[in-house]
Amino acid sequence: MNETLEARQVEIVEEFESFEDWMDKYEYVIELGKSLNSMPESAKLDDHLIRGCQSRVWLVAAKNDDGTIRFEADSDAIITKGLVALMVRALNGLTPKAVAEADLWFIAKIGLDTHLSPTRANGLQSMVQQMRHYGLAFQAKG
């Protein structure tokens, strides 16, 4: 269990606790989506695309000098993008090992797990998997 990750998840959950209803939650997710930097169109390559049936997600991962992982991500739907922002916030700057083993329990806790169901059309589930794969891959490369 990675302490940084745990602390971040606790923080996110606290942020969401104040919201009384769904619309307020989404209001905040939308805000998060808007404040996440968009990837330049030139970076939205098919190689980075995770296709859901409806909204699309782009994900790029790179290694920082200290060996931790840096994610950049985007989506064409703003709510998806807000959730993407949360994932990135939770996992950015962690070690490959921590990413590979990450248990993202905060999503369920804040009640947005339906967006991550494998049958959901937004590509988020695949994104989380893809993030873990990067963790594994970067671990392997050493």
Add this chain to the structure above:
Amino acid sequence: MNETLEARQVEIVEEFESFEDWMDKYEYVIELGKSLNSMPESAKLDDHLIRGCQSRVWLVAAKNDDGTIRFEADSDAIITKGLVALMVRALNGLTPKAVAEADLWFIAKIGLDTHLSPTRANGLQSMVQQMRHYGLAFQAKG
């Protein structure tokens, strides 16, 4: 409405009225089946065969000198044969017109109509139709 046919149907219904339960009814149907002359094997031609999924019925029709119809029929299942016997008894010796227009209400009245349902596997429904067809055909021939 043919009076002979009506009288015969009334008679059959009366015969069946005395039976208290199904087994008694079938006992009698079986008896009727046994007492109906079997057709010689040589007469059981495919031309005369009415195939049900389970039991088979053979039916031959001929014209009497007075223009009425004479039926001969048989079945490989004895209950079917008993029912065949009842049909033959009801319709034998009637004019082609009477046969073509025959309303065989007695079957329902004695409670054996499930055996005549089109979905029933015994070929009886097709037999009744075939008898009416003979009525029509012999009418046409004059």
Add this chain to the structure above:
Amino acid sequence: MKSLDPNQIRLQFPILNREVNGKPLIYLDHAASAQKPLAVIEAQREYLSHYHSNVHRGVHALSNQATEAFESARRSVSASINAEFVEEVIWVAGATDGINLIAQSWGRDNIKQGDVVLITEMEHHANIVPWQMLVKACGARLEAVGVTDDGVLDKTDFQNKLKLQPKLVALTHVSNTLGTINDVKFWADEAHAAGSIVLIDGSQAMPHMDVDVQALGCDFYVFSGHKAYGPTGIGVLYGKRQLLEEMSPWRGGGEMIDVVSLKHGTTFAGLPYKFEAGTPHISGAIALGVALNWIQGIGKGAMQDHENTLTAQARRGLGQIEGLRLIGNAPNSSSVVSFVVDDVHPYDIGTLLDSQGIAVRTGHHCTQPLMERFGVVGTVRASFGAYNTLQEVDALVSGTQRAIRMLKG
């Protein structure tokens, strides 16, 4: 004609009492699948609880009872589409299954190298992919009639493409994405004049309007039970008797045979059984019969009137929202409203409507070529049934406004 009181009708739909996300459910996804009246739910329960049995050939009472109900449901279907003969009604698993049956039986028998199959740009994938697969297998060619900006079949294009003398014209009665009602009688006549066989996809028409296959003059007509207030897993393929008689069977197995012999080969049963291999979906067929009778009881005319009122109000209300564009503006249309909003993803609108308890569908609605035609990734689609109310339409409009404010603000 009696008019329809949706509040009376709602009482018959147990699901409409429920909440989602803490809000009362407003179900505007009728075109994806209709909710079920109690009569249908109970018919299925009653069947399974009291007279379930395998049908046909049984000697016992249960089997006869099940068979009678099953065949009586076929008669209900036959009556409700005015088929000439009851054996023209074939049970299938749904519209998709029915179209595949035609493609793989009639199609493989009749489509030869170089032949043309004609569809339209507004078809559901169910009426596209089977033909793509068929033409590929046979070396034939698939052509599609274009759609105008209003979402209407392009008449000139259609007439030009009929000059290719397509062997088959496969056309939807009502578009599930645009709501457009096609003049299928007119096109069936034109197609017949060009020597084509005509298949109508009635999935979105059967739940809403009178369907008379003889008056339409089509050769095949298919629809799914679940969109017509019936259960899942069952649908209907209607075909003209002579065509069906000439066709090869598709699925082999029990029920569809006459004599099976390893030495002498197998002969097939007559219609409709030739196309009904295996144990059928008995409870589904029976409950679909009940659903169609239930529709009959309310009256399709009354339903259509009511749904037209809802649709008009939705189009009016949504049409006034800035930046919102209705996709599909045919003069003659059914109870489907599709729209997109500038700079907003349909998924976001759908999610925010859902969190207000309003169920709409977003995405391509299994009509990707139509999305391409209109240059959109997807639409938000609201669709209405007999149980929807004007208040629900108003909630859709204000909910959409609220969603857009949140997303753009």
Add this chain to the structure above:
Amino acid sequence: MKSLDPNQIRLQFPILNREVNGKPLIYLDHAASAQKPLAVIEAQREYLSHYHSNVHRGVHALSNQATEAFESARRSVSASINAEFVEEVIWVAGATDGINLIAQSWGRDNIKQGDVVLITEMEHHANIVPWQMLVKACGARLEAVGVTDDGVLDKTDFQNKLKLQPKLVALTHVSNTLGTINDVKFWADEAHAAGSIVLIDGSQAMPHMDVDVQALGCDFYVFSGHKAYGPTGIGVLYGKRQLLEEMSPWRGGGEMIDVVSLKHGTTFAGLPYKFEAGTPHISGAIALGVALNWIQGIGKGAMQDHENTLTAQARRGLGQIEGLRLIGNAPNSSSVVSFVVDDVHPYDIGTLLDSQGIAVRTGHHCTQPLMERFGVVGTVRASFGAYNTLQEVDALVSGTQRAIRMLKG
């Protein structure tokens, strides 16, 4: 292992309270279709009353709830047959539909002119006719392994026919007419050694005995829901992932596609969706999941024990009736008893049993080649499920005696 109390189980089957022809129903037609426990009936009602919606791709809560339940049912099936991957479980309309899928997808891709497909003389028409149709279309050849007088597969004949190096061996796990349990693991190994692909028809095994597709080593396994205490219109095709991945789709339409384009052609979805075109039988799948869990709850071991007791008693009792001949006397057999009586037509016995409230099936049981093999026009078949009792077996025996007395007397 817990043993099973049929009287407790009967309480869960509403239909068993009814009368037919004025007598309490004794349902001995399990092999044609099982009756349904309340859990299954209620699962379907509950679904239709509270969370029906079209599955997949929906943004709204109902759609997600339905999708979760639908996919969770797939996991139940996967667990109950011990599939390696959940996507190896494909929903089909029933065993017949599943076998046709294999014949028309895998078959058309793999069977070439001169190839041999091997079945057996004891197959159900569902496992004969699709292969007859396939070999006819492909110029291949169908061979059938013979059956001994006891109703067992002829081992020598089987081994000889494997020397023909059949591309496919399609074999029933349990005979629906004879009750014979085939050693499918043994034959799967032998067939694989001969280079064949192996399809097992599990229609009559799944409701009665443990099925572990990995242990059996088969490539395909199919069964129908309605025989396994589940609803009608749904069934399962299991296939090894790699085989399924290589196979062409069969039905085209919605759900089974990735991108549909009229210009660039269509790409297909991954497993399992590639084979699930159109709106699936959602309520059927969910209720089948419940049925398999219900079976699990009782335990197949306990069921089989109980059913073996019933069958042994029936064989004993019937076997003592003069002039009665049991058809099928395999040492290893399931809860099916078929018989004929000298000079008596099966239909007559079936009718007289029915009038005593006893539901049996008579006729060829969709196994005409087997009837030919045994030189009979049909048999009377009694078949048992978990809800049958020894008293019912006794009623069958005495009812048959009475019928014979009436018919011969």
